[in-house]
Amino acid sequence: MTPDTDRKRIVIKIGSSSLTSMNGELSRRKLEKIVEEVVRLKDDGHDVLLVSSGAVAAGYRKLGCLTRPESLSEKQAAASIGQGLLIETYSDLFISHGYVASQILITRSDFSEENRYNNARNTINVLLDRGIVPIVNENDTITMDFLKFGDNDTLSAKVAGLIDADQLIILSDIDGLYDSDPRKNEDAKLLFEVNEITPEIEASAGDPGSAVGTGGMKSKIEAVKITMASGIPSFLGKSSTVGIIYDAVYKNAVGTYFEPQEDMQNLNQKKQWIAFNSGPEGEVTINHSATEAIIENQTSLEPSAVHSVHGRFRKGAVVKIFDVNGDEIGLGVVNYSSKALDQLINETDIDLEKYEKAAIESEQLVCLLDTAVPAGV
Ligand SMILES: Nc1ncnc2c1ncn2[C@@H]1O[C@H](COP(=O)(O)OP(=O)(O)O)[C@@H](O)[C@H]1O
Numbered sequence: 001m002t003p004d005t006d007r008k009r010i011v012i013k014i015g016s017s018s019l020t021s022m023n024g025e026l027s028r029r030k031l032e033k034i035v036e037e038v039v040r041l042k043d044d045g046h047d048v049l050l051v052s053s054g055a056v057a058a059g060y061r062k063l064g065c066l067t068r069p070e071s072l073s074e075k076q077a078a079a080s081i082g083q084g085l086l087i088e089t090y091s092d093l094f095i096s097h098g099y100v101a102s103q104i105l106i107t108r109s110d111f112s113e114e115n116r117y118n119n120a121r122n123t124i125n126v127l128l129d130r131g132i133v134p135i136v137n138e139n140d141t142i143t144m145d146f147l148k149f150g151d152n153d154t155l156s157a158k159v160a161g162l163i164d165a166d167q168l169i170i171l172s173d174i175d176g177l178y179d180s181d182p183r184k185n186e187d188a189k190l191l192f193e194v195n196e197i198t199p200e201i202e203a204s205a206g207d208p209g210s211a212v213g214t215g216g217m218k219s220k221i222e223a224v225k226i227t228m229a230s231g232i233p234s235f236l237g238k239s240s241t242v243g244i245i246y247d248a249v250y251k252n253a254v255g256t257y258f259e260p261q262e263d264m265q266n267l268n269q270k271k272q273w274i275a276f277n278s279g280p281e282g283e284v285t286i287n288h289s290a291t292e293a294i295i296e297n298q299t300s301l302e303p304s305a306v307h308s309v310h311g312r313f314r315k316g317a318v319v320k321i322f323d324v325n326g327d328e329i330g331l332g333v334v335n336y337s338s339k340a341l342d343q344l345i346n347e348t349d350i351d352l353e354k355y356e357k358a359a360i361e362s363e364q365l366v367c368l369l370d371t372a373v374p375a376g377v
C-alpha cells in the first residue's frame, strides 16, 4: 500500500477495439489483462475508475447482426444485450482478485443538470472511498442520438473532471498520438509529450481505425482539451502493450503524455460544469466595456452591462454571452430570468442604482452572472 500522499485517483478509458477479438466478440482474455493491471494499481493503494466501451461490440452478434449495426435502435438493442455481458465479465474477474466492481450508466442529460452532476460525484466518491471499482459507460439503450455523449473519450474526460482525478489514461488500438493520421501517412511520428492542443494537432486527428471504434483520434483530442483545461494530466497508449496501465501511472509507458502547463486554465468544478456539461438555455449580449471583465478577469457583471437578451431562460440558467459584434465570449450562470432582464433594460426610467440598493436590502442577487467562463477554454 502506498502512503496516502501517493494515493492517486485514476480514470482509465478502454475503447471497444481494446476489448474485442478480431471477429468483434467481447474477448475475456483482453478483459482479464486489463483487470490484472487495475488490480496491481488497487494493490498499490490507488483509486481506480474504468470508463469502458464495449456494450454494442459485445451485443451485436447476439442480436443477429453480422457487423456492427448502423441504425440507432439496433445499436441500442445490441448495447442492451452487451452491457450486461460486459459488466458480468468484469465483475467475475474483479471478484476473483478480491475486489468489487460496480456499474454506472450515464446520459448527457444527467450531466447537464447541476444537481444530478453533483449527485453522481457523491455516489462515485462513496464507491471509491470504499475500495470499489466503478465501471462507467454511456446509457446507450435509452439515449437519443442528439443527446448522446456519443463517444466514451469525452465521457471519460468529463468523469475525470467530475471526480477531480489525478490522471486520465486512454487506451486504444494505437500507441499514442501521431503528428498525422498513421493510416494515411507512413512517415507519421509518435508524439511523446504534448503540452498544448494546437490547431495543427487538431488537424492531425482522424477518424476511427477499426470497425468497432466510434470516436477516432478526433474525440480523444476533444477529451484531452477538457482534461487540460481542468488541470488533469492524461496519457494515450496501446491497450495490447503488456503493463501499459500500470506503467502509465508511474510514467514508464510508451505513448503520449498530455501534461497541462501551470499557466493554463485550471477550472474549478463549478466552471468545469458550466464549460463542458451545462446546456445553455439562452443568450445575453453585453456592452463593450463589460467584455474585458469576462475575458480577462472572469468576473461577475452587473445588470447594467446587458445590451440585449435572446431566448427564454430561467434565473440560475447557463447562458451564452456575446459581445456587441456577435462574437461568443463565454458562458455564465445568470442571476435573472430573461423576463426580468428584459424589463430591466427596456424600462428606460428605471434607476438602476436605486434598484440594486433595494435588491441588496431585500437580499436579492444583484450581479448578472455569478460565474463566467471565457469561450474556448
Ligand atoms: N493523428 C493520429 N494519431 C493516432 N491515431 C490516429 C490519428 N488520426 C486517426 N487515428 C486513428 O484513430 C484510431 C483510434 O481511435 P478508435 O478507432 O476510435 O479507437 P477506440 O475504439 O480505442 O476508441 C487509430 O487506430 C488510428 O487509426
Ligand SMILES: N[C@@H](CCC(=O)OP(=O)(O)O)C(=O)O
Binding pocket: 014, 015, 016, 017, 052, 053, 054, 055, 056, 057, 079, 137, 138, 140, 150, 151, 152, 153, 212, 213, 214, 215, 216
Ligand atoms: N457506449 C458505447 C461505446 C461508444 C464508444 O465511445 O466507443 P469507442 O470509440 O470504442 O470507445 C458502447 O459501449 O458500445
